[in-house]
Amino acid sequence: MGDRLWPTYDTPDDLAGIEAVPLGDRGLPGTTYELLFRAARLWPDRVALSVLPDGERWEQPAERSYAELLGDVHRYANMLHALGVRRTDGIALLAPNCDELITATLAAELAGIAAPINSGLSREHIAELLRRSGARVLVAAGPDLAPEVWESARELAVEAGMEALLALGPTRVGPGEPELHPIDGLRIAHVSALAAEQPPDAFVGPAPSATDLAAVFHTGGTTGTPKLAAHTHANEVSDAWMIAANGLLSDGVMFAALPLFHVNALLVTVLAPLFRGLRVIWAGPLGYRDQALYSRFWKLVERYRVTTMSAVPTVYSVLAGRPVDADISSLRFAVVGASPLPPAVRDGFESATGIRLVEGYGLTEATCVSALSFPHHPRPGSVGQRLPYQQVKAVQVTADGEWVDLLAGRVGVLAISGPTVFPGYVTDRGPDGRVLDGLGKLRDGWLDTGDLAWVDADGFIHLAGRAKDLIIRGGHNIEPAVIENALLAHPEVTAAQAVGRPDVHAGEVPVAFVTLAPGADATAEELRAWASDHVPEQAAAPKAVTVLDALPVTLVGKPFKPALRAEATREAVAEALRDMPSVTGVQGVVEDGAVVAVVGLAPGADESSVKEALGRFAITWRLELS
Structure with missing residues (x-):
């Protein structure tokens, strides 16, 4: 299997040779559970996870081997099965990163369908995502991990009609667990206590198949409520293999700090390392927002001999300003994605550290990663070469909605096809389960990314802007509609449009443009404060509001953002x-x-x-x- 599973993949010229062998002949595991089982069989005693309690206690990780991780996933999945969770049921996960959340996420994909949710979203959005996910069980940060999340989870679980609410504890928690006050009609318990009662040797329920749904991830939505993108097990396994084949080395150590409600965290720092048997060092609940982490970061790299990491541009901008006070020779390269990389960030980080930044491109609807660069074969201006078995092209969308394929080098809307393209968004719950709909993004197996790009003859993608309106603030997706709806609720605002303004720290920040009713006297600062009070999350609060006489439109009267x-x-x-x-x-x-x-x-x-x-x-x- 070794040669079939790991073809030579060191340069851009290797792509054609890889694709000469059909993906189905590569011997990939069928599901994320089979992937984990394979890792535990090959490297039972190798450390799989080292999870830091927080940035201050960076030398006191909770560690588990691959065999122990598999046993824990069996316990958690068996616990979910005992609670009545079956293959098509959702398990919602609402918590910052911690040791137990990694286990719970893998177990959710084994017993049912994982539904990770950002606890920073508005309560209304979380409630709608819970409804659409079909979750019967809510796994949430307990009162000793994130008290405010726990209190919200108690209310949400009751309103959503959940059957169980399970509490996750902090990493390396001391003896004793806080009391969980009961709620009539709702099973409330600590995850660790219930899981301890279950067998670790096997999953008692039927295992998933490659075509079953593994997870649903929320992403920016056109109505303000985030859309829920479905991933099959085959989607996730194939993308994880492509990432692992591209550059994750078998003797490597990866650093992870992105939140597990983001596909990058699951695919790049959980599933891809399983293919290679890597040790993953996980930051604490605050992830890259933990300021104590930055002051010790290079020491951390030295202690754990970190070979690669994954982060957004803002992280590398901060790290470039931190003196390298340790031996970081183990760090071979660092992966950057989720938002555009400013040249100054690249130059600053690489000159300060000597570590090459490897840019990538992807989106939730294509599972995660669709293009990666090569550490030793840079292609300036590109976000990377398409990954094996994923096809990419630029298309022109005509006035009547038809697609016209463009030649290499011409800018158009970027489209992707292949085994990582998702089956659709979860738009509702029907009598037969989830209702999936491409919502106009899927056409004959091709995904409309909404990004403007040109593709060169070697399959490298060069972004040229965004056809879609999504605002990406430090890697966090913000739907303009939530800002626009907040401003339109003001009695003097007649029209509103929000866009991203370039920012040297966050990549871009939201700003808004409005028109006012005749005789209105609302000031720009008053409207900015109004929007800040009415958006569902503070990340969406506009940095500025500009009052215009009229908003720009196209020749046919459509908004021209x-x-x-x-x-x-x-x-x-x-x-x-x-x-x-x-x-x-x-x-x-x-x-x-x-x-x-x-x-x-x-x-x-x-x-x-x-x-x-x-x-x-x-x-x-x-x-x-x-």
């Missing part, structure tokens, strides 16, 4: 360059659907400082002599 993104880009760049006398002006223009910042320079101006400032943004720009 690229013009607003261009204006937001102009404002951000102009602010960054305001103290540079050589800059004569800044424009934001829309070219081929993409936003470009055009900076005017006086004749003979020194371009270096301007380029340095522009490189801190993840934008397209050019300089022009005035």
Whole structure:
């Protein structure tokens, strides 16, 4: 199986040889459970997980071998089965990262369908996701892990008609567990206590098949409520293998800190390492938001001999400013994705550490990763080469909705096909279970990503902007509709549109543009405060609100957000360059659907400082002599 499972995959030229063998002949496990079982059989005594309680206690991890992890997953899955969970039932997971959450997520995919949810979403959104997920059991952070999440979970479980509410404890918890106050008609218990009563040697229920749903992940939605994307076991296993084949080494140690409600955390730092038998070092509940982690990060790399990590650009921007006070020679490369990578972040991190940033591209609807770069074969301006068995192309969408395939090098809407493309969104619950619908994103096996890009002859993807309106703040997806709906609820606002404004720290931040009713006197600051009070999460609170006489529209009267993104880009760049006398002006223009910042320079101006400032943004720009 070794040769079939691990073909040579070191350079861009290896792709054709890999695809000469059908994926079905590679010998991949059929499900995430089979993947875990295989790892426990091959490396029973190897450390699988080292989970830190928090950044302060970075030298005191809770550790489990692969054999112990499999036994714990059996216990948890058997506990869920004993509670009545069956193959098509959902298990909602509402908690920050901790040792037990990793086990619970894998067990949920074995016993039923995992439904990880961001506890930072509004209560209304969480309630709707619980309903659509079909969850019968809610696994949530207990009162000693996240008290505010636990209190919310108690209310949500009752309203959703859950059969059980199970509490997760903190990593390396001391003796004794806090009392869980009962609620009539709802089974409430500590996960660890119930699981301890179950056998660890096997799962007592029927195992899932490759075509069964493994999980449902929420992503940005067009109505404000996040959409729920379904993943089959085959989706997750095939994508995890592609990631592992690309560069995760068999003797490696991975660092993980992204939240497990995000597909990157599950695919890149849980499932892909299972293929290679890697040891994964997990940060505590705050993940990359734990400030204590940054002050010790390089020491942590040295202690655990970390070879690779995965994070968003903002993390690497912070790390670039931390003195390297340890031996980090074990760190071979670092993976970056989830939001555009500013050139200055790349240059700053690589020059400060000597570690290469490897860029990737993906989206929840294609399971997770669809393209990865090569550490030793960079392709400047690209987010990576398509992964094996995933096909990519740029298409032009005509006025009547037809797709026209574009030649290599031409910008269009990026489309993806292959074994990682999801079966659809969970739009409702019917008498026969979940109702799945592509919602216009699927066409003859191809996924419309909503991103503008061009693809070169070698399958490298070059992003050129976003056809969709999603705002990505530090890797966190924000649906503009939630901001627009909040502003439209103001009695003096007649129209509202929200877009992302480039930001050197978060990649982009939300801003909004509005029109007001005749005679209205609401100020921009009053509207910004109103929106902040009415959005479902503070990450969506706009940094600024601009009042316009009219919002831009297309020739047929449809909203034209690229013009607003261009204006937001102009404002951000102009602010960054305001103290540079050589800059004569800044424009934001829309070219081929993409936003470009055009900076005017006086004749003979020194371009270096301007380029340095522009490189801190993840934008397209050019300089022009005035």
